[in-house]
Amino acid sequence: MKEFDLIIIGSGPGGYIAAQRAGQLGKEVLLIEKGELGGVCTNEGCIPTKSLLNSAKLYKNALESESKGLSVKEASYNLPQAMEAKNETINTLRSGIEFLMRSAKVTVVKGFATCVDSHTVQVDEQLYKAPYIILATGSSPILPPIEGIELDHVLTSSEILSLETLPETLTIIGGGVIGLEFASYFSTVGVNVTLIEMEKEIAPMMDHEIAPLLRRTMKKVNFHLGSTVTKIDQKQVYFTNAKKEESTIASEMVLVSVGRKANTAGLEQLSLTQDGAFIHVNEHLQTSIPHIYAIGDINGKSLLAHSASRMADVVISNLFGKVKQQMRYEAIPWAIYTLSEASGCGLTENQALALGRSVKTASIQMRSNGRFLAELGKREVGLCKVVVDEHTGALLGVHLIGPYSSEIIFGAATMIEAELRVEDIKEIVFPHPSVSEVIKDALFALDPHL
């Protein structure tokens, strides 16, 4: 039996951040990982998709920039080279996490963790004990019960990241962030992509003005909304379309991205209360056993890498820090790295209305923005929408589609978290020319008064 101050199961952006913070505070920390350090985010999620999407963007720009002064005789996309660059990025980041764990004096054990009781975790034959346990085991893709789902050419987001050759045709089932990013990637590098989504619109977290614009930017993707896949065989995907008609689409490869479920294997002995398929937590991220915490995808509250990291901070602060914190979800930004990017933070107009809030909104086209025009021209899609509390003037939401959206949105998170009002933000100076200016311009469009 080895004893620690804290045991963390899972080394994704929840687990490794929790381990680093606790280690830096001088605690004896055990971090258990069954695979590679970094979790889904580093190894088969955020990072590899960004590497591939960036390579696709470079390819797209090489093909489509003649009007801007770039003449290219022949450009081609080299998938093995792009995969090698992606793998190098993953390896560098894994080494970085290893380095952080060593620096913070975290003990890392590789292997599958089984919770023996509420203070004891077993890996192989060894038992480990701690007063606190953090479950950060993440999530896995859901495979819906569709005939043919088990076929070899039906892949999840994890497997499709190791392709050696591009298929001619790819059908993606599910139009959330993961499905859309892969649709953008594969359609840009020359694959014939069809995306089938059960709901009437893609990307449920997006404002209703932004989602159709995002579809419009993905000109090469064949979207079937309100459609349900009924069967997959070696050559085709069968689905019922929005008009209730049976239809098929030829598919050399199929990607399933309909949702994710919590990884709870090894936790059975704890008999934790669940919220559906996820582990129930309170606002301090405690499970039904108060000294056991669940952070990141496993609790189902916000399936985003940075939400997991923030949950890590909240838990470590409550356990070992000076300030007691609650997990808040009001100002968590999201970003989708499609070409073009989109992002958002805070309430959409419809979410605000559903909460009974009185809001004012303004939407402005990015083609009035100097940098957008200078880099993309007046025919490209770009929009910024702001949602403001009608009574207090507080900024409640910012929603973007257009270049740099993913790098701009933290500033909106800052404004919402700091509870700034429109009149406060109007006094902030934004650099010119930058796409970020659209936030200020949207607020002036909402109310031209100084």
Added chain:
Amino acid sequence: MKEFDLIIIGSGPGGYIAAQRAGQLGKEVLLIEKGELGGVCTNEGCIPTKSLLNSAKLYKNALESESKGLSVKEASYNLPQAMEAKNETINTLRSGIEFLMRSAKVTVVKGFATCVDSHTVQVDEQLYKAPYIILATGSSPILPPIEGIELDHVLTSSEILSLETLPETLTIIGGGVIGLEFASYFSTVGVNVTLIEMEKEIAPMMDHEIAPLLRRTMKKVNFHLGSTVTKIDQKQVYFTNAKKEESTIASEMVLVSVGRKANTAGLEQLSLTQDGAFIHVNEHLQTSIPHIYAIGDINGKSLLAHSASRMADVVISNLFGKVKQQMRYEAIPWAIYTLSEASGCGLTENQALALGRSVKTASIQMRSNGRFLAELGKREVGLCKVVVDEHTGALLGVHLIGPYSSEIIFGAATMIEAELRVEDIKEIVFPHPSVSEVIKDALFALDPHL
């Protein structure tokens, strides 16, 4: 004699914003412009340089992305096409400003304005009168008294934007923002560039850790620091180098970018108090004649387009708005759109020390950042430096070099303007993976406690 509520001279980002705001408040506004709407920023500054730098970036990426999966047989840079795209951008933005002026019911008069007395302005034979006048006439490049400065191949930033063919060799005199952006542009598209700077380092507004890094990213530019140009002839530039040795450099073309001076022609009758070559203003941007305001470059306080726009807001708010405002300079961001970009906001470490502030600083390499690694790899230059008040923990400065710096810095301006402390910012959620995360990571590097 025609009468208005407000006369504005100059339609750059100071003048046209002032006109728009006042017009939207229902005031009768006259905007006088001797050239094209938009001023230096739109016509020969911020906007055209960003268009050209973007075309250079596309060219660079096409040449240098083989390791990321892009194979290009032959790429060339088409200057006439890039210039056409640049001109189209300028025309679109000019039309945009015209549209804004019409929407705000601003009267626009084209011609040279002469102030006849403190309430009366003459354009051609027509006199205009108003209780308030805003001077927003901007600035022009300084031509230092160097032998040969009048030669035809010696250009300013205004003229070099209309080149029809690229020179083989270009010498740039002056290593401020303008000189550096042109050095980055021309060296990227294949011109042999030498930059001669009188001071020991480029870019005086930059933190002392960032400036040498920026030089390092500009590998193709031949820098001569601490050097003084003594003479220019048809073939060469003569200069005294840092070791006091006489030297020459072959130069088919020369760009002079040593600084700018206020445009005061037509204002002579007002006999306004000056600060050196600029018009003196107080914190409300009033000149020595209180009902005459001077905003933007003409007052020399902060020669940035967005500073001019902010000054416009302050003046219009004070004249016609609900809230009385002062102009503050503590949280004005700057950005330089070199490849790679850099930006900053607030105090540098040395500025803070010169003010007698006790500060803590932390600098982190961007190669620990997931998106940076995924897009640029571990060998590229990137840094984030934060400056924090040792006693209060307030964020005083953020300094960046690396991709997206120009789009991230408004968020730092927001934090500084809102007087957020390190502990506040640690609770803000940044999207992962984004380069913007470096700000949070730098603050955790400064102080790992939660």
